[in-house]
Structure formats: structure tokens, C-alpha cells
Amino acid sequence: MSMWWRTIQLSIKSVLLHPLRSALTVLGIFIGVASVIWLLAMGEGIGKAAQEQIASLGALNIIVRTVKPSTDEVQDGSYGLTRSDYVRLVATIPTITKALPIRVLAQEFRYQTRSFEGRLVGCTPDYAEVTRLKLDQGRFLSDADLDHERNYCVLAAESANRLFPSGNSIGKDIMVDEQFYTVVGVMQPRAPSAGIGGSLAAEDYSKDVYVPITTLWRRIGDMIVVTKPGQFQRDWVEVSQITLQVAERDDVLRTADLVRTTIENEHSLPDYGVTVPLELLQQAETTRLMFILFLGLIAAISLVVGGIGIMNIMLATVTERTHEIGIRRALGAKRQDITRQFLIESTVLSLAGGLSGVIGGLFCRPLTLFLRDQLELWFPDQMSTLPELIRTMEPQLVSWSIPLAFVISLGVGILFGVYPALRAAQLDPIEALRHE
Amino acid sequence: MFADKPLAASISSLRKDYVLSGETVHALRGVSFDVPVGDFISIMGPSGSGKSTLLNLLGCLDRPTAGNYILGGDDVADMNDDELAETRARRIGFVFQSYNLLPALSVVENIEVPLYYSGQLNAATRARTLELAHLVGLESRLGHRPAQLSGGQQQRVAIARSLVNDPKFILADEPTGNLDSKTTGEILDLLKRLNSEGRTIIMVTHEPDVAEHTRRTIVLHDGKLQSDERR
Ligand SMILES: Nc1ncnc2c1ncn2[C@@H]1O[C@H](COP(=O)(O)OP(=O)(O)OP(=O)(O)O)[C@@H](O)[C@H]1O
Ligand SMILES: [Mg+2]
Secondary structure: OHHHHHHHHHHHHHHHOOHHHHHHHHHHHHHHHHHHHHHHHHHHHHHHHHHHHHHHHOOOEEEEEEOOOOHHHOOOOEOOEOHHHHHHHHHHOOOEEEEEEEEEEEEEEEEOOEEEEEEEEEEOOOHHHHOOOOEEEEOOOOHHHHHOOOOEEEEOHHHHHHHOOOOOOOOOEEEEOOEEEEEEEEEOOOOOEOOOOOOOOOEOOOOEEEEEHHHHHHHOOOEEEEEEOOEEEEEEOOEOEEEEEEOOHHHHHHHHHHHHHHHHHHOOOOOEEEEOHHHHHHHHHHHHHHHHHHHHHHHHHHHHHHHHHHHHHHHHHHHHOHHHHHHHHHOOOOHHHHHHHHHHHHHHHHHHHHHHHHHHHHOHHHHHHHHHHHHHHHOHHHHHOOOHHHHOOOOOOOOOHHHHHHHHHHHHHHHHHHHHHHHHHHOOHHHHHHOO | OOOOOOEEEEEEEEEEEEEEOOEEEEEEEEEEEEEEOOOEEEEEOOOOOOHHHHHHHHOOOOOOOEEEEEEOOEEHHHOOHHHHHHHHHHOEEEEOOOOOOOOOOOHHHHHHHHHHHOOOOOHHHHHHHHHHHHHOOOHHHOOOOHHHOOHHHHHHHHHHHHHOOOOOEEEEEOOOOOOOHHHHHHHHHHHHHHHHOOOEEEEEOOOHHHHHOOOEEEEEEOOEEEEEEEO
């Protein structure tokens, strides 16, 4: 064992004898190992973002939303999804197990002297479950509330806070659009859902007030009054969003196609959008694979180039040190001793590359984030055309990438060191001694 | 006096040919002699007469083209590469004409190299290394590199190194070739002391004065044994 230790010390010494040469030699391994760590970290980062999206949107969901078309396309001011769209979807597509119509309005809410601006969400009892909202106090809306178009409401955590800072809100009547609604429940806080680019913006649930959608239709109606300076406009929207759910993952894409054709037949205007989280997940998976493939290729090329570099320098070293090999053989070194010495030396080189590669790998996250910020600063237009997944990716270091880097560099050192080491060992002692 | 002693080494009809670009050089053309244990032999002869070639064969650094070499009862021809290395490490101390120290290692580390390859590097042998450094008068130069030493000092490191595995058979190729007369005297005294401890020594030299100090002188000429005289 002490012999191995001596040999390792010796190798480190002789590697340090030519610091620049050794540093240049390990550059390839450095890039290769750093790439491996980056690739794993980015793969993990993209994977994580995708996982979070699917968690917040639901892989079994298909989301159909009202999108406001440009004003000159709308003639009578009415656009978007309709109650009959909802009925038709539920009636014609058998794979749909749940369908949630939602109507969202910006509103002012008041209780005594307190007030705040928030979202009035007309919804159905399934809404809480499908958007993963959890109850804090009281109850959520019930089927009976919808059937009887009751003026009940449920407050999101922040909304409850605004109107009832002291807590107790159940049973109180709050005022919305000149009408009273009785609070029957309060929800727990929930992190905003991530936006997924293009069709679905990030959603903040904190300042919501939930009421039965039937009540909203009856009491508030479909009209949206838009006031802009010097302009007064009325729009009619029946449904803001319909979230559809199917039972099986396999049904999602087929159902989404049916949903698209069904709605397409009824709408002449581009006044709706269909978002399928599962499609996004698959897109994310493709992007992730591309990244991994790309970086994997870089890693493989660098490792081979780095290995060849090591082999090259080791062959030069063997030639340079032929006399030394002769001396060692003359003093009793066996062939295997010489093989070991040079093999350890190439491994030390390669491990040095691996170690610096690991350090380079640790900079993956800060460097990626910094680069992204800089790019966004200088090329905002080009950056916005990138897929959201890449723009929002946060590399996550994978813990086992470090032992992996160790194994890889060890492997490269041995693989590319064997030939020079065997050549060194095959030298004839007396010939080597005569070599100057 | 040596007639009844056991043999440290014995060579018979030893030949060595070198083939250089199709032409064969006969460096040794059948050399035979016995080396009793405890002998101190000087080998002389003109340049190119085969002295170094002979010493390399005796030192198991090279194999003869023909003939036999029995080292302490073992036929060297039967040894494989590893056994030859083992023999060089443990049984033979070799002092090269050109010192052959490892430039990256210190004096102590250079002396220790044979211990390293015979797997005997430990605290006890480290003490022996320091003792040898003292014996050759280098106790104040232990951490120096060969490049920081004079020729005579380097030669003494090489001698200490050849002794570190406590070999019974010491081969020295012109150990005093590059040294002044004072240093030459010191080295000769050292070799004599080692010989009086019972070690067998064979030394190549050009100088008759140096050969005077040995018990026996063998003269080679053109690859053949010319004379073999005991004092
Ligand atoms: N590796 C070799 N290849 C070819 N010829 C060699 C080789 N080694 C030695 N010779 C030849 O063998 C002969 C003997 O050489 P050797 O080195 O033994 O002489 P030497 O007696 O030691 O001479 P010197 O006193 O000059 O050291 C010489 O003619 C030399 O040219
Ligand atoms: Mg010679």
C-alpha cells in the first residue's frame, strides 16, 4: 500500500514538474467532465420546471380559454366561449369526466370600510379540487349553491386578510357590485401557478373571491365595461375558461383534438385558446432530450480529445524519460512497476482534469443564470423567441454527477494511459539506460 | 586463499554480439572466469574491449548471446524478466560510470529507490539509508538534488544506493573515472572496507593505480580475456 502511495506522490510530483503542459493536457478532460455535470444539471432543471407545470395544471386537464380578439374583428362586442360551448363539449365528448366552466372578472370587494381590487371567480364545486386549492375554514361551494344560484362566496387567503384582518369572516356579508354575498369558507394560501408561455399566463390565486357561476351569470351577467381614456366600450363574454378533465392519460391528446374541432366549428373568430399541459410536458421532454444529447455530444468529444491529449503527452513523457526508465529497471523495477508508474501518472492528470471539471460544474447554475440575465438585457427580442422552458430553466446540480465525474476521469486516464504505460514497460533496460 | 571458497559468480564462454545496421559487432568472444565470494577484482583493458558489456551481463542488465552465467548457484539464463529485476533489486549493487541518479529526487530518495522496488521501504530501512548517507559523507546533503552536487558527491550517492539493499555482490563501472585523486582515494577506501566486510566486488577501471588496490586484475582485449592475475 505504501508503494502505491509513493507512486502516487511521485506522479503528482512529475505532473507538477511541467505545470503549463499538464494544465493544457487536462483541458479536454476539464471541458468533458464539466459538460457531463452541466448536462445532468440542466436536464434536471428542465425536468423540474416541467414537473412543476404539470403539477400546477394537471396532466389530465385540457384548458380552453376565452381570448380577446383584436377589436376590429369583433362586431357586436361579444366574443369568447359560450354556455352552449360548454354544454356541447360535455354532451359530445364521452372521454370528458369533468368540465369546469369559469367566469373571471376584475372587481372591487368591500366590507364595511375596507375594500380591495381582486378577481371575482364564478366557478363550480370541482374548482377547488382541480386547481388544488385547500380549504382553511368553513366549506367550498356546493352543487346546491349552484342549483339555487345562492349569493354565497368563498374567500382566498389574501382576500380574507384584506377584508377581515382580525380573522373571523364566516357568515359575514361582503359587497360585490352593489350586492351582498355571504362568506361560507376561506381557502389556504397557494403559490401562483407558473405561466407556460404563449397561451397561458401565470395565475395568481391570492386575491380571489369564489362564487357559484350560476349566481354570477344571473346577478352580474355577461357584460364587461371597458373604460379607457376617451373611450367607453362594452364587451359580452359568457365563459372565461373551461377546464376539462379526462380519466386516462392516454385519452388526453385524442380528447384535445376533439375539443379543438368541436370549438372550431362554432367559432369564426380566433377568440379562444386550447392549452394541453401534457403536450407541454412532452415538448419539455423533447427539449430536455435535445439538451442532453447536445451536451452529451460535447462531453463525449471533449473526453475523447482529452484522452488523446493525455495519451500524446504520456507518449512524449515516456520518450523523454526513457533514461529514467532505464535507471529504474536497472535498480530492480519490474515491468509492472513501470506500467503502474505511468498509468498512475496519466490517471493523476485525468483526475486533475476531472476535479477541475467538477469545480467548473459547480459554476453551472450561477453562470447560466448570469448569462441568461445578460442576454435578456442585451438581446430581449431574440430571448423572447426562445421556448419558455429554456428561458425559465434553473440548472439543478445532481449529487451523483460528482462520483460519476470521478469514475469518468479515472476511466479516461486508464484507457488512454494504458498504451504509453505498456510501451514504457516494454523498453529494454540496457537500451533505455543508453538513451540520453 | 580463494581456491576453496564458494563461488559468488561463474561465467563460461560468455559471448555478446551486437547487430548494428546489418553488421555484427562481437563485443565479447567467449570469456570465462570464476568469482569466489569475497573477491575484489579490477577489470582493465583498452576502450571498446568489452568491459562495460561484461559488467552489464554480470549485473543482469542484459542477456548473453551465448555462454553461461551462474550467479550464486542460479543459472541466469533460466530467469524470466521479473526474476532478473528481483535479482537486480536484492542481490546486486550496481555503480554506473555516469552515476545514473534520478534528477527529480533528493539524495535520500535516490538512495531509497532499490528499497522501493524490493518492497522494503519502512522505518528500519530509512535508518539504514541515513546510515549509508553518513558512511559516504553526505549527511549534510540529504535534501539536495543531484544537480546541486559535485561529480564526486554524485558518485558517492550512487555507491550508497548500490549498498542500500545490502547486496553481497557489487559491480562498479569506472567508479573513480571522473574523480580527482583525493576523492578517488576516499572511494577506494570505502570499497576496500565493503570488501573487508565480506562483499564481492568487481570494478572496471582504466587506471593501473586504482587496480593496484584490488586483489585480482583481469585484462580484456578485443572481447577476449588477455590476463587474469592475483596479487
Ligand atoms: N548497444 C550496442 N550496440 C552496438 N555495439 C555496441 C553496443 N554496446 C557496445 N557495443 C560495442 O561493443 C564493444 C564493447 O563495448 P564496451 O562498451 O563494452 O567497451 P568498454 O570496454 O566498456 O569501453 P570503454 O572503456 O570505452 O568504456 C564496442 O566495440 C562497442 O562499440
Ligand atoms: Mg565502458
